Amino acid sequence: MEWKVIGIIAAICTTSGFIPQIIRGIRTKRLDDISPVMYILLIVGLSLWLSYGIHIKDMIIIVANAAALAFSLFIIFLRFKYMKQR
Amino acid sequence: MEWKVIGIIAAICTTSGFIPQIIRGIRTKRLDDISPVMYILLIVGLSLWLSYGIHIKDMIIIVANAAALAFSLFIIFLRFKYMKQR
Numbered sequence: 001m002e003w004k005v006i007g008i009i010a011a012i013c014t015t016s017g018f019i020p021q022i023i024r025g026i027r028t029k030r031l032d033d034i035s036p037v038m039y040i041l042l043i044v045g046l047s048l049w050l051s052y053g054i055h056i057k058d059m060i061i062i063v064a065n066a067a068a069l070a071f072s073l074f075i076i077f078l079r080f081k082y083m084k085q086r
Numbered sequence: 087m088e089w090k091v092i093g094i095i096a097a098i099c100t101t102s103g104f105i106p107q108i109i110r111g112i113r114t115k116r117l118d119d120i121s122p123v124m125y126i127l128l129i130v131g132l133s134l135w136l137s138y139g140i141h142i143k144d145m146i147i148i149v150a151n152a153a154a155l156a157f158s159l160f161i162i163f164l165r166f167k168y169m170k171q172r
Contacts (some may be wrong), residue, residue, distance in 0.1 A: 003141055006134050020123035033119035037106035045099025048092050055089055082165030 011064035018071030022078070031079035039076045046072060097150035104157030108164070117165035123164045132158060 025031040046069040053061030111117040132155040139147030 003138060006138055010131045010134035010138065013127045015131075017124045017127035017131065021121040024121040024123075025119070027117065030119050030155070033111070033114065033116050035107040035110040037110075038103045041099045041103035041106070045096045045101075045103065047100065048096035052089060052092055052096065066171065 011060055015047060015064045015068045021075055025078050029082050031082055034079055037073050042072045097146055101150045101154045107161055111164050115168050117168055120165055125158050128158050
């Protein structure tokens with residue numbers, strides 16, 4: 001039981017971590033230093049985790065990875081949007 | 087069996103994703119646009135995943151999270167190192 005709680009806290013930390021990155025990017029209108037290759041690998045990896053979560057019907061894995069995937073896609077979108085505007 | 091392979095590929099993608107970020111940072115000597123709050127949350131989350139992996143004795147979870155944790159710590163170290171040098 002307590003390990004399930006640790007898993008949920010871990011998932012919240014690694015997923016919500018993308019939010020301060022989005023806020024920073026919107027505030028500074030700069031995400032140049034972010035590696036697009038990193039985010040492409042993350043998007044592939046998170047999509048696989050999501051399909052795995054759907055396969056084993058685990059709501060924590062599904063929600064955490066779907067949210068992280070959406071955040072990652074948004075960060076990479078913002079990066080190219082801001083670079084194009086300059 | 088095939089889902090185990092998908093899990094391993096997913097873990098490789100999300101963990102190795104940090105490597106292009108490290109390479110980019112070392113090459114440009116700039117990681118200013120990276121959110122330190124994001125990496126602090128990641129470090130907390132990955133540490134919890136690692137302790138969970140040790141608890142359930144799952145080598146994939148242990149290795150993937152230990153490596154991701156080491157990479158995250160190195161990125162945050164590089165960020166402040168490069169900012170201090172300017």
